[in-house]
Amino acid sequence: MTTPRPDPTAPSADPAAAPSAMASAKADLARALFAPRAVALVGASADPAKNTGRPQRFLRHHGFRGRVLPVNPGRAEVQGAPAYKDLAAAAAASETPIDHALVMVPAAAVPDVVAQCGAARVPVATVYSDGFAEAGADGRARQQALLEVARAAGVRLIGPNSMGLVNVHAAMPLSVNAALEAPALVPGGLSLITQSGTVLGTLLSRGQARGMGFAKLVSVGNEADLAVGEVLDLLVDDPETAAVLLFMETVRDAPRLAAAARRAFAAGKPVIAYKLGRSAAGSALAVSHSGAIVGADAAASAFFRRHAIIRVEMLETLLEMPPLVIGRKPAPKAAPPLQATPPSKGRVAVVTTTGGGAAMVVDRLGTLGMEPVPPPARLVERLAELGVRIGHGPLIDLTMAGTRPGVYGAALDELLAAPDCDAIVCVVGSSGQFHPELAVEPILKAPKTDKPLAVFIAPQADRSLALLAEAGIAAFRTPESCADAVRAALAWAPPAEVPDRPRCDLSAVEAALAAAPGPVLDAERAAAVFAALGVPCAASRVVSGPDDDLSGIAYPVAVKILSPEVAHRTETGGVVLNIPDEAALRDACRAILARVAEKAPSAPVSGIQVQAMERGLAEVLVGFRRDPGVGPVVVLGAGGILAEIHRDVNICTCPISAADAREMIAAVAGLAPLRGYRGLPVGDLEALAAALVAVSDLAFVDGPAVREAEVNPLLVRAAGAGVVAVDGLVVRDE
């Protein structure tokens, strides 16, 4: 793959940062990480086959031009180079400053080595040693202590539990990974940041076999100090990096990662992520596997989307996709129409001379929500002029005529220009195997436009794949990764605009939160919080029991027990609905007090909520919670048990705009009835959007933060008639 270098004369994304001290510190850090003048290998083994003996061998094998200083207190020489008893000795002996130390000693000895780095003015240590946060509570404590030593010593850390890093262009493989046994490393524009160490080798070996070249590869390990976000930020400024691949287990530094991803977008460097944790099994694994606290995977997806990080579903897509997005920038998406059935995820033209191979791509695109476009009228005409007649099906099958000079090229020209086609997939048949140059020639000659163009080669055809890779054209080995990449490219949107202030003054919200006697608010206090946010709540008042003065109540009403310890009030018998008059109200109060006293005798009862009965077209759930990975999120779901069974919710990171809220409403399948499915009356979706924005504003609350909040149900009335919350809960910090 060629390395499109960003234009150095282009204005910087952040002009204020240009010649500042911060920028210079970043440049120094990048230099020490990726282009050290001298590296110390602390704990280097004399056995070149051992893991700890490999880095020295790899540095020599790939021709590193800097100084390499093995540190090994037991030997004067390691693998033919003079060895030093400690870092101080190494630093003293080196005429060039040691910019980077690779630390490969047992966990207990690591803090001391890092302290030595500080003393010897080594600015960066990459810690291969394991036994830290990935190894239980003791390990976590050890990692914290290590971080403190590093901070005190002024040393930046990669790891611990890192496989190291590689700068391909500078022939600097500072890693134990066996993939570096490869005879040569192919330089190119792809950089990789991985939380899983061995994946560095997985992707390097697979990419190289396909002729894909790399710039930088970094295994961030446990991310005690430098995490994915900060490394990404450095790569945005790396002239060799054209796109960054992320292999993620969890999000540990959300704000930094968000900011770096936005800078990368502005700089025209796509960021593409594969993340573990789609399934519960995978999530559990990410926790045990590298000491991560896993945020919900859906929250991570929402976070990626918000900050223009492209998420792919398949391993090979990560490698095959970049040319589809490098050099392109998606236009802002128009607001999705709030229609009953979800809109198409993209109109894709599939051009081929081979029916079966192309049908696999079309089928998979369809499963992922995209629609194949029939040949545009202009294309049909132009081909007719060339004496070619094509069908009108979802596949643009040029048949054998596609091999005649000019036909394929004409088809591509028309499709690249066609306004009603968002992307193109060319499917190459058997010619790809035995006549690679011929097979891909019209594709190589196609003009570069902003429209994504992907190629799937049906037979085994390594040479065709390599030719396309060399030309910077996205070529796919399987129909599945091809469709995954096209989906991801079409879903890619510029970073969302994140509101920087709440929609309304939050002092009333903060007062309502502060007034609560404990962290769990009862439903009446929760309603006060939601009302202060601007969410309409059912009119209610609190009575203490059946003997209160009940005058002035408009019937029918509902009564609900009030207790911070009774969250599921219906199941405790704490709710009676549709009470027609005062006598029935007194009976109901008596009954629920008795039932709650029996079923939850220890729950403190703060009163009985008497609430106006409300009706709507449908019930929805609006939630707020703090994800340990990506921070506060707002959740929208259809109400009822079937929505729960189908996990039919949408999540967005907070705070959100009205446009975000509308996107959420469009994305929940079970809200189709409110969007007019089967001619049903449309709900007040503007009011629902406003309620979502209001709840997301909880992220701005000053003082004791809200941990969790939920309006459930929120009744949505017909268009123009608003929404009304009839129950909810709020939990704040102590």
Add this chain to the structure above:
Amino acid sequence: MTTPRPDPTAPSADPAAAPSAMASAKADLARALFAPRAVALVGASADPAKNTGRPQRFLRHHGFRGRVLPVNPGRAEVQGAPAYKDLAAAAAASETPIDHALVMVPAAAVPDVVAQCGAARVPVATVYSDGFAEAGADGRARQQALLEVARAAGVRLIGPNSMGLVNVHAAMPLSVNAALEAPALVPGGLSLITQSGTVLGTLLSRGQARGMGFAKLVSVGNEADLAVGEVLDLLVDDPETAAVLLFMETVRDAPRLAAAARRAFAAGKPVIAYKLGRSAAGSALAVSHSGAIVGADAAASAFFRRHAIIRVEMLETLLEMPPLVIGRKPAPKAAPPLQATPPSKGRVAVVTTTGGGAAMVVDRLGTLGMEPVPPPARLVERLAELGVRIGHGPLIDLTMAGTRPGVYGAALDELLAAPDCDAIVCVVGSSGQFHPELAVEPILKAPKTDKPLAVFIAPQADRSLALLAEAGIAAFRTPESCADAVRAALAWAPPAEVPDRPRCDLSAVEAALAAAPGPVLDAERAAAVFAALGVPCAASRVVSGPDDDLSGIAYPVAVKILSPEVAHRTETGGVVLNIPDEAALRDACRAILARVAEKAPSAPVSGIQVQAMERGLAEVLVGFRRDPGVGPVVVLGAGGILAEIHRDVNICTCPISAADAREMIAAVAGLAPLRGYRGLPVGDLEALAAALVAVSDLAFVDGPAVREAEVNPLLVRAAGAGVVAVDGLVVRDE
């Protein structure tokens, strides 16, 4: 891959067929198809690069030992061989009988060539020519005419629109497919039947590149005569075939395919299918692409499952999976428990020395509903004896200790023997790339058991993949195809027992159907059909209007208009519920007659149905329809609009047993409440199962067949209290 040959001394699956005339006719057909003594190439081109010139070149290139007779009226010689003006001349000149003709002439000339085949006693013609059923109405007529000529001439056809067929073991490549340009063909145990011609080359080239050998490859084209089922039946008896891959666009010969698949299962030859049409886009394509009438894809899936055809989701799985199932036969599945949440789809042990690569497989297995098993206690103990301590997470990570002698082998031994583990996945890390023999050695040495064992190799490691393929061990290039294959292997079950007679005497059903004045039955007549099948229906009687004698009615009741032309009675205002007394009933009759007269003035009204009001825990939908591909199917869905939005239904081909019905009930997510989700009262699932079986018995009806029937809703009451149909429709043939 080695070719496990079936034991010729094993008893035949169908002993009656052994030395019969039928078996001998089948053997003759197979010989003519796959091992012809002489082949005629009708329409052979003298230009070896042209499609029609290729077969002759390929036959010579791969060393076909039979006679090859080009037929070309314009030349005395073609590609160095004597050419003949027609088949008669060729047959006269050939000392060996011509067993097979490949027909490559324009569509209009094909029937004549096939007639000549008959005259020259050529028993089989493979028709490459296109312009038949795939080319619109004219083409369909042409194909029908061709078929009639073939039948009259006693000639069996492959195609038209076929890419031909290949017998690798006999060096007989009778095909125009460019993949045959390959220097050599690798013989092995995989056979392929494909409805999409070019896919023959796609799979041949990809398989060969991975060291996978093939036996027979057949492109069946439009299947005018020989279709997938009959070819599969021949391959069951083929000693070279160990497993059969199907590439399907549609099911054209369901009964034959079902029977052949059952014979293949009995013979220990797994049948693995990849089918287009998962998405609406793909379905549309299958129609236009090769002239198929597409059955619903879900019906095809149900058909495959019923007859033990394994369905895979990804192209590469088709090639990579066979060793996972060759030589294994799944045990009958225990009845699924009717529990709220769906049971696990399998417990899979993932063993590795490389965390990240394995985590990708675990995550994907989880998304597909399988659960990773933690290391069994015996394994933990045994490894402890070897001085290895492993964690208890979902990944069995042997870490570097796994490379010590004996450790990996011990782990595999224990897992192969562990009763609470259904399958094993070994994930190989970087050693697979540079030390392939070492990396796969313990896996090659593992004992062969009935437990599926799959291997995913994380880095690029062609040699490791080939070593495993040679040893008949399933090796996967991507985590996604690995998980897809493990899912498919664990879902594989013996063919279902299909009831051969209805549960009850159907004469009352047939009488009720015959009594209807037209093909569309009104709701009262439909109820009579369902009642005769044994489905409890709400008590009802028919009145003509408000002035009828209404005595003897037990209230409350519902009234519903009766008209075969008003299918959606609620939307036409033709339904009133909860009528408390006779006065209200008379009003309701008047009202609905007026409304229907206004909204559907031309609909003939046969009366008003007065029906007892019924209640249940939930509503379900039970449907019956004839799928154009796989025949009659029964459908179960949760009731209500959300179930419709989530397409939450299960389909089974008819007729079904009570066990099938229970599996259907277990498989519908939205029925979780009836299965006790969140402590809700359990529904009468036995009664529901009985209703499903009853409706599926419509497949047995003699006389005018039922095209379509639906009970909607069927109310399901609490366990023991039964079910009751409150509305339904039946459409029969004229």
